[in-house]
Amino acid sequence: MVPKNKATITDVARAAGVSTATAGRVLGGYGHTSEDKKEQVLKAAQSLGYRPNALARSLITGKTRTLGVVAGDIQSPFYASVLRGISNVAEANGFGLLITNSDEAQSKEVRSVELLAQKQVDGLIVTPSDTRKARHLHNLRAMGVPLVLIDRAVAGLMVDRVATDNIAAAEHAVRHLIAAGHRRIGIVAELVDEDGGGLAAFLNRAIAGDPIETETLYPSWQRLLGYVRAHRIEGLSVDPRLTLRAGSYSAQAAQAVVPSLMAAAEAPTALFTTDGTMSEGAMRALNELQISIPGDVSIICFDDLDWMSFHRPGITTISQPRLAMGEAAARMLLERIRGEEYPPRTVLMPAELIERGSVARL
Amino acid sequence: MVPKNKATITDVARAAGVSTATAGRVLGGYGHTSEDKKEQVLKAAQSLGYRPNALARSLITGKTRTLGVVAGDIQSPFYASVLRGISNVAEANGFGLLITNSDEAQSKEVRSVELLAQKQVDGLIVTPSDTRKARHLHNLRAMGVPLVLIDRAVAGLMVDRVATDNIAAAEHAVRHLIAAGHRRIGIVAELVDEDGGGLAAFLNRAIAGDPIETETLYPSWQRLLGYVRAHRIEGLSVDPRLTLRAGSYSAQAAQAVVPSLMAAAEAPTALFTTDGTMSEGAMRALNELQISIPGDVSIICFDDLDWMSFHRPGITTISQPRLAMGEAAARMLLERIRGEEYPPRTVLMPAELIERGSVARL
DNA sequence: CTGATGTGTGAGAACGTTCTCTTAACCGAA
DNA sequence: TTCGGTTAAGAGAACGTTCTCACACATCAG
Structure with a gap:
């Protein structure tokens, strides 16, 4: 039995022959009520198809x-x-x-x-x-x-x-590539809205080891920083030409920016993509260019997406606990x-x- | 200037020297108000940092x-x-x-x-x-x-x-496989909670061309029906052994059910997976079994997922406009x-x- | 027996809006 | 002047709850 027009606590109270206060106490589960009144109210509520109005409740309690x-x-x-x-x-x-x-x-x-x-x-x-x-x-x-x-x-x-501890994770990924013998590692990153003087200046500061306020850095910049730090730790220099900035957060942008790098005279032997969207764009580009993984180029992606485990080859990734x-x-x-x-x-x-x-x- | 405790319409009215009714008319954008009162109210609201309480509004209008x-x-x-x-x-x-x-x-x-x-x-x-x-x-x-x-x-x-028009779409996909010369086509489907006598009975009715109430069929059953209809139209018989029921909506379930089929004496030459999750499970299984696509087995998936376009080979799919x-x-x-x-x-x-x-x- | 404590109940305020009435002023037409 | 209509504004009800208060009645310790 579901009545068309919704019942309020007043209707329930009237049907049960008690005050709205008592009905409220039973239905709202606060205060004290005797067993028999409680039963009456519950029965009335049931038969009227009463459903509490969270709006009214929230208005008075201040909690939604x-x-x-x-x-x-x-x-x-x-x-x-x-x-x-x-x-x-x-x-x-x-x-x-x-x-x-x-x-x-x-x-x-x-x-x-x-x-x-x-x-x-x-x-x-x-x-x-x-x-x-x-x-x-x-x-x-x-x-x-x-x-x-x-x-x-x-x-x-x-x-x-x-x-996510982006800096440490990116550093880990890039050091993994370096340990595998890679010396020219490309990074595909969003890097939108440079703060503090643009990409070149940021890279210079990072390469020089200048202190950088990392807390408020965007994730893609943090991951770039990890990339630079990995190079520093391993005693490698950073080639700014290997830094690919998509400039916006879309797979299309990432896809568009990869081919030029891969066609360059000294193309990278490995790629590090800084998030799932960049990974997708990079994979699209590599696929179109018929570049094989890991034969022609190695890759580590940031963020483990479903397909990475059954792709051939499986994609080595940094998995963040989303x-x-x-x-x-x-x-x-x-x-x-x-x-x-x-x-x-x-x-x-x-x-x-x-x-x-x-x-x-x- | 943002005051700690939130201002109500009453506060605004008092500050503007008007009634709450008038303040409400200005702030709520209903009724008539003179230009000068409107200005006063707006100014007061601004300086008090007034933000309307949607709860109270909804309670009385009945719209949230x-x-x-x-x-x-x-x-x-x-x-x-x-x-x-x-x-x-x-x-x-x-x-x-x-x-x-x-x-x-x-x-x-x-x-x-x-x-x-x-x-x-x-x-x-x-x-x-x-x-x-x-x-x-x-x-x-x-x-x-x-x-x-x-x-x-x-x-x-x-x-x-x-x-989605599941029956037509599935029929289309399977006929595409048949047109490519495939005769033994496996279907990987969820098929949970059989209604009306189980899978075998359903298949029999579908194969016989008995009328079936399609509206309330679950999508995976509708897609199975499309699969059967494609066979009927093309004059092929349906081998029930090629119907793989995952039994629950998870990639694991799909993955678990594929190997037996592929190891069978008369393994299918093509697979049709009925949704993204089934596709993922099937791809996992094929990957583990080292079965190559489309060399060892062809596949059409239902629902076009991001990775399907840059997977090698690209996955032929039924794309639904999600x-x-x-x-x-x-x-x-x-x-x-x-x-x-x-x-x-x-x-x-x-x-x-x-x-x-x-x-x-x- | 008194006072304190706890339980059960109802009347009515309160939450912050919008809505309904009422009143008043103003305008132009009869 | 009188009438109707429009515009402007305020008083107060209403929305459906919970909260506060008051009171009645127990029970219990001193």
């Missing part, structure tokens, strides 16, 4: 039991996995999930945050699209809205954060929502090198 | 401008793309998106729907995990909650629905929410055969 997420693009394997991780712990705690895409554009991110804030989410998980300016995020903090950052940091924004990152972020956010107080925490998750068949020994 | 989605698993490429499509039109219309996973388990689906209903979403998009019984969905209809189904139908539930499906579903839902009345619509989207290099001519 809803988390807001601003992801770059739900569709990409990275965000899809992270979201699943977030969803797992949200669900386990009875929280809903309001999800938006920023497409890595700050204007969209700002609109998303505004939407989520108006809907009164209890907390937000954001992958900020700009690591420098982010007034909307500072505002959230000032308003006391719990906030957790994933994958990127924001300068001066002291909040919880979870990310699901666990989402879960960690959600758990940290829930702690903040519960009111637990810590100094802002940064969780750097280790990535794992998975050796398959895409790296040749020279 | 939020869509609920119950997907199987956000993480899978299929759902990720569909969700992105939904998200695109939701966002364009100023709607939020509350997303949950069912993992294809009805118990979780029921809990998800309950959560979303309590949060008073204006409408729901669901990929029902059970096409037979779905009381919770019938209840929604009875309560007048707009509902759109994706990918699957539910027996007796007359609501809008968008899906993004467009999500967009269509969201658009239909928004129409219903706006109150437009039609008889329940079923949108069957055509899938496209993309020829690449995984099918050999015999």
Whole structure:
């Protein structure tokens, strides 16, 4: 029996012959009620098909039991996995999930945050699209809205954060290539929006070993830094011509930038791609150029995608724990929502090198 | 200037020296207000950092401008793309998106729907995990909650629905294999929860050309039906031993079931996998068995995944418009929410055969 | 017997909006 | 002048809950 027009707590109270207060106590599970009244109310609720209105409840309690997420693009394997991780712990705690895409554009991110804030989410998980300016995020903090950052940091924004240890992971990958005898290693990276004077200046500082503020670096720059550090450690010089900047976050951009490098006089013997999208673009380019792996060129990719294990040859990758990152972020956010107080925490998750068949020994 | 404690419309009204009614009219954009009052209110709102509380608004208007989605698993490429499509039109219309996973388990689906209903979403998009019984969905209809189904139908539930034309697409794929000279074609399908007497009985009815209620068939069964029909049309008999049922929706299950078939006395010369997950499992198995494509076996996959275009050889696939499906579903839902009345619509989207290099001519 | 403590119940306020009424002013037409 | 219509603005109800308060009635220690 499902009535067409929804029953409210007042209807239930009337049907059960009690006050709305008592009905609320039974149905909301707070306060004290006698067994018989409880039974009456429950029976009335059942027969009326009562469903609590979370809106009204939230309005008065000030809690929505809803988390807001601003992801770059739900569709990409990275965000899809992270979201699943977030969803797992949200669900386990009875929280809903309001999800938006920023497409890595700050204007969209700002609109998303505004939407989520108006809907009164209890907390937000954001992958900020700009690591420098982010007034909307500072505002959230000032308003006391719990906030957790994933994958990127924001300068001066002291909040919880979870990310991969990009520098160490990239360094590990490149040293693995060097250990296999490779001396000319190309890097295919997004490297959008250079901060502090462009790619050349960054490379010079990195090569010279100058101190660099790594926290607020974009992941692709961090991975480039790891690449440079690996060279330094192994006593190799870095050839800037081997640094391929896609300039935007798309497989097309990566694909477009690879051929020139491979056709160069001194082509690299190995490639390091700095994320799943770059990997896809690079693979597309190599496929079109009929370059064989690892015969003509070796490759290590950042982020282990499904196909890499059954591709021939298997692709050697840096596997980052995407699901666990989402879960960690959600758990940290829930702690903040519960009111637990810590100094802002940064969780750097280790990535794992998975050796398959895409790296040749020279 | 961002005040710590949030300002309400009452605060704004007081600061502007008007009634809450007038402030509401300005800030909510309804009714009439004079220019000077409007200016005062806007200025007050600005300086107080006023942000409307969507909860309170929704409570009284009865509209939340939020869509609920119950997907199987956000993480899978299929759902990720569909969700992105939904998200695109939701966002364009100023709607939020509350997303949950069912993992294809009805118990979780029921809990998800309950959560979303309590949060008073204006409408729901669901990929029902059970096409037979779905009381919770019938209840929604009875309560007048707009509902759109994706990918699957539910027996007796007359609501809008968008899906791929699975039977035609599968038939097309298998006929393509037959045209290439293949006579023994294996099918790798999920085929969970047989309805009406199991796989053998279903095959017999399909082979005999008996009428079959196709609407409420699960996609993998529909694709199996297309497979059988292709054989009928081409005058070939169907060998039930070539029907591989994974029995659950996971790549592992698909992977586990392939080796026996390939080792059989009369192994198939071609394989048809009925979805992305089955494709992945089959590819894993073939890779482990060192079976080469298309030399040892040809393959056509259902659902075009990213890697299929740069895999060597390129994988010939049936490409279904996942993004467009999500967009269509969201658009239909928004129409219903706006109150437009039609008889329940079923949108069957055509899938496209993309020829690449995984099918050999015999 | 008194006071303190705890349980059970209801009346009514509160949450932050929008909605419904009412009043008032103004305008032009009868 | 009177009437109807439009525009502007405020008072207060309404949405469906939970919260606060008050009160009645136990029970129990001193």
